[in-house]
Amino acid sequence: MAEQTVRVGVIGTGMGRLHMEAYSKVPGVVINAICDINEEEARQFAQKYGAPHVFADYRQMFDAGVIDAVSIAVPNYLHAPMTIAALEAGIHVLCEKPMATTLADAQAMVEKAKATGKRLMVHMNMRFRGEAFALGRLVRQGILGEVYYGRASMIRRRMVPTVHFPPTGIMGRGPWFLDSEKAGGGALMDIGVHTFDLMWWLMGQPEPVAVSASTFRKLYEADAARMGVKFDVDELASAFVRFGSGAVAFFDVSWAANQAPEWNVRVCGTKAGLQVNPPTLFRDNGGILENTAIELPETEQVSPQQHFIECIRNPEKELISSGAEALQVMRVLDGIRRAAACGHEVSL
Ligand SMILES: NC(=O)c1ccc[n+]([C@@H]2O[C@H](COP(=O)([O-])OP(=O)(O)OC[C@H]3O[C@@H](n4cnc5c(N)ncnc54)[C@H](O)[C@@H]3O)[C@@H](O)[C@H]2O)c1
Structure with missing residues (x-):
């Protein structure tokens, strides 16, 4: 048909x-x-x-x-x-x-x-990248057991939009990225949203209940000012999230840092653990921890756009990354902004 x-x-x-x-x-x-x-x-x-x-x-x-x-x-x-x-x-x-x-x-x-x-x-296109998608499927099959800890980092060293991105590039062109009123936040809202979302999804989406956090802008404000661009958002964000299940997670992200670059998401469960870079499942086999590389066959790869269209065609099909899920992520990001502003843990 x-x-x-x-x-x-x-x-x-x-x-x-x-x-x-x-x-x-x-x-x-x-x-x-x-x-x-x-x-x-x-x-x-x-x-x-x-x-x-x-x-x-x-x-x-x-x-x-x-x-x-x-x-x-x-x-x-x-x-x-x-x-x-x-x-x-x-x-x-x-x-x-x-x-x-x-x-x-x-x-x-x-x-x-x-x-x-x-x-x-x-x-949330990172969920749809082959290996993350395959790991997500294993998580939903319960392979991790009880999930109790998540840890994720996306550390970029010199990638402040406008300051480091060419205006003729394919994205990240607008100075709005650095303006809190237009962007809502800096590295936190730009890449923290991906990093937290992927970690949370791979933890099985526990209910977030509290957050402590700090955000920083230390390196490129003067450069932006010289370019005549308003820059009042974070360059680096660091957050600790508590979940109703008793699990906790830590993540940090930066557009700019005097550091080695880093990208990974790690999740620890009682039966197994995982990481996305390189995509690996860690499982105890008779006292020996075995590493299994995870791949997704090309035939099983789906773009977010294809999934969206499939969900339009079939109203019964469950959306991956629905608005309701993104709202949960937004609660955490909003909590991080509040916690960073007040300097102590906030309830969500
Ligand atoms: N999922 C990802 O990996 C990913 C990657 C990059 C950007 N993004 C997101 O995509 C969005 C756009 O980012 P970008 O990098 O393309 O920004 P950009 O500044 O490079 O481009 C924004 C585009 O929107 C247009 N625009 C602005 N106001 C408009 C209006 N009122 N009506 C119609 N068009 C309008 C601009 O002319 C421009 O072409 C942001 O929300 C960003 O966070 C997501």
Whole structure:
């Protein structure tokens, strides 16, 4: 049977271009509209992917009745208003991370999805990378036993958006990344959201209950000022999270640090442990700890866009990285901002 045709639109031609490319590989998906305030760039991508409609104003795109689903890949402060407007227009939403800049906005997005019955997914693409996806499946099969500890780091050394990213690059081009009102936070909201989300997902998504944290901006504020760019967000964030299950997790992320680069997520359970870099399962076999390398066959790899479309076609299919899950992550990120501001542990 032929797949139901789904007409998609993409807002934003930075990271949004990766959404376009992914949709172009999903059978039965028609990229029908591209929207960006940079209309010229929107036109170029519309041409590349054969989209007949180009918009500079997202409301006009939603009102035109030309799309069933939309990817939203614009500055963070626009995620909530665009998502809510799309859902109200009866359009399913795949929104970029972080889902919003405030907890209240994230809640409103999830409530609107419930009220309209439309799908809301947040683009936590790290979950879909082959090995992480395979590890996630093992976690859901209960392979870890009781999960009690998570630890994750994404330490970048010289990757402050605008300061280190070329304005002609494919993403991370806008100075909005460094502005708290537009981004909601710095390394925390940009890469902390990925790092915490992946760790939390691989821990089996325990209920977060409390957070202690500190955030820092020590290295590049003066450089940004010389470039005439407002920079009032964190460069480095460090957080300790407690869960209702009794498990705890520590993670740290940085855009800039005088340190070796690092990327890993580790989870400890009573029956086994795991890490994502390199993807490994650690299992006790008669007193000897065995390491098993984890792979996902190419035939089983799914892009977030393909999964989103499958969930639109089948309303019974459970979303990986639903708005409701992202709201839990947002509660933690919001707690981290509050804990860093007050200097002690806060309840969520
Ligand atoms: N999942 C990931 O791995 C990943 C990677 C990079 C960026 N992102 C996310 O994607 C989003 C966009 O990031 P980016 O790097 O592409 O930023 P960017 O600054 O490079 O591009 C943003 C684009 O949005 C457009 N835009 C701004 N306001 C608009 C409006 N009102 N209507 C239509 N278009 C508008 C801009 O013209 C620009 O083309 C952010 O939320 C970011 O966190 C996610």
